[in-house]
Amino acid sequence: MLRLSLxxxxxxxxxxxxxxxxxxxxxxxxxxxxxxxxxxxxxxxxPPPADCPLPLLRTCDAVVPAHLSPVxxxxxxxxxxxxxxxxxAELHPDVFAVRPRLDILYDIEMWQRxxxxxxxxxxxxxxxxxxxxxxxxxxxxxxxARHGSIRSPIWRGGGVSHGPRGPNSYxxxxxxxxxxxxxxxxxSSKMSQDYLHIVDSLSIPTPDPQYLLDLVRQRHxxxxxxxxxxxxxxxxxxxxATADLKTxxxxxxxxxxxxxxxxxxxxxxxxxxxxxxxxxxxxHDQRYTPLYPFKLPYSDFP
Amino acid sequence: xxxxxxxxxxxxGGLLRAGASxxxxxxxxxxxxxxxxxxxxxxxxxxAIPPLKKVDRWTEKRSMFGVYDNIGILGDFKAHPKDLxxxxxxxxxxxxxxxxxxxxxxxxxxxxxxxxxxxxxxxRIRFLYRRLNRYGKHR
Numbered sequence: 237m238l239r240l241s242l243x244x245x246x247x248x249x250x251x252x253x254x255x256x257x258x259x260x261x262x263x264x265x266x267x268x269x270x271x272x273x274x275x276x277x278x279x280x281x282x283p284p285p286a287d288c289p290l291p292l293l294r295t296c297d298a299v300v301p302a303h304l305s306p307v308x309x310x311x312x313x314x315x316x317x318x319x320x321x322x323x324x325a326e327l328h329p330d331v332f333a334v335r336p337r338l339d340i341l342y343d344i345e346m347w348q349r350x351x352x353x354x355x356x357x358x359x360x361x362x363x364x365x366x367x368x369x370x371x372x373x374x375x376x377x378x379x380x381a382r383h384g385s386i387r388s389p390i391w392r393g394g395g396v397s398h399g400p401r402g403p404n405s406y407x408x409x410x411x412x413x414x415x416x417x418x419x420x421x422x423x424s425s426k427m428s429q430d431y432l433h434i435v436d437s438l439s440i441p442t443p444d445p446q447y448l449l450d451l452v453r454q455r456h457x458x459x460x461x462x463x464x465x466x467x468x469x470x471x472x473x474x475x476x477a478t479a480d481l482k483t484x485x486x487x488x489x490x491x492x493x494x495x496x497x498x499x500x501x502x503x504x505x506x507x508x509x510x511x512x513x514x515x516x517x518x519x520h521d522q523r524y525t526p527l528y529p530f531k532l533p534y535s536d537f538p
Numbered sequence: 539x540x541x542x543x544x545x546x547x548x549x550x551g552g553l554l555r556a557g558a559s560x561x562x563x564x565x566x567x568x569x570x571x572x573x574x575x576x577x578x579x580x581x582x583x584x585x586a587i588p589p590l591k592k593v594d595r596w597t598e599k600r601s602m603f604g605v606y607d608n609i610g611i612l613g614d615f616k617a618h619p620k621d622l623x624x625x626x627x628x629x630x631x632x633x634x635x636x637x638x639x640x641x642x643x644x645x646x647x648x649x650x651x652x653x654x655x656x657x658x659x660x661x662r663i664r665f666l667y668r669r670l671n672r673y674g675k676h677r
Contacts, residue, residue: 354624354626363658364658364662402639405629407632409619409620419611482596482601487602490609490612491608492612493606495603496604499601500601516611517611529615531616
């Protein structure tokens with residue numbers, strides 16, 4: 237047993253990650269790996285150099301503050317497994333390079349878990365349990381302890397005195413700017429840890445799910461991928477490819493949230509999604525405080 | 539005859555109990571014999587470490603959890619995250635203590651409730667009102 241585990245460890249980490257994607261398991265089933273193992277092939281990707289010959293496909297629409305510079309990122313394509321990046325994109329630093337605020341991420345994660353929660357645990361109080369209106373025996377003279385009803389909490393079958401009461405909700409809202417800042421922090425963390433990829437469009441040649449898995453494995457992206465695109469319709473090929481895959485998921489840009497970004501290891505955005513997110517998230521930096529809720533019409537806000 | 543069979547049964551039962559910790563098939567045979575207790579010993583018996591239950595972390599519900607939570611800020615404020623909550627209509631987007639929840643339930647759903655339920659609801663509201671507003675430190 238010990239010799240087998242030593243042999244397995246000596247085979248190396250990269251092979252372990254490669255075999256985990258293809259689905260074959262040649263390792264013992266009770267092997268416990270630490271969760272912070274990093275695939276060494278991932279560490280070799282370099283950011284784009286300043287004198288890169290590839291064209292700049294996107295610049296920031298919003299004004300970048302003078303003391304900050306835009307973040308540059310490769311723009312890749314999903315057309316073939318082993319294609320080179322086809323350009324550069326500039327991303328706004330106030331969305332993709334903010335300070336990593338882990339406390340905000342924690343608050344938002346807890347909020348996402350609990351604001352929808354309604355617990356249905358319910359117990360009956362002594363007045364709600366069926367029966368127990370009559371005094372079981374007379375107060376004095378019977379020799380037994382004095383009782384007023386057979387459904388009091390000290391009796392077997394009686395009511396619960398301090399139990400959960402009825403459907404109970406845990407709803408609360410965090411301030412809007414905190415939720416916006418949380419999205420910015422999550423995007424910046426993905427960017428800085430090299431888990432963010434930008435793609436020009438989501439068109440793939442085949443609707444085969446295996447194609448996506450091979451692409452992810454070859455480019456050493458990670459284990460789970462969240463693909464975000466803008467708009468209601470997606471290309472049919474990628475819809476069919478991601479329909480059966482568990483760890484590769486496709487969501488519209490309106491559905492982006494911190495929990496999904498933390499659950500999936502890799503985030504893939506299209507250029508239109510980047511533009512949409514920057515526009516939506518930067519507006520909150522310079523808006524006035526609402527005099528009435530934003531869902532009612534304003535003259536200068538669509 | 540009876541005595542012989544009872545003795546055989548007790549021996550068999552003892553063997554089964556001893557073997558249950560080593561092989562799980564013997565444990566299932568144990569459950570066919572009806573056991574009863576007079577209430578003095580502990581009901582939960584843990585002679586073996588139970589196997590870890592296998593949880594699939596990537597089901598549809600778990601992988602899509604939290605999607606559309608930011609539908610307000612990313613979707614032009616046409617919808618609010620509280621519209622996504624699935625639950626009783628008096629609790630969607632509302633939080634309160636028990637008395638506030640019951641009063642809201644009576645206001646919204648009270649005329650549709652069954653008589654016994656409504657009677658219990660009114661009794662509980664009356665009791666909580668008196669307890670929260672008349673006794674104790676906070677009144």
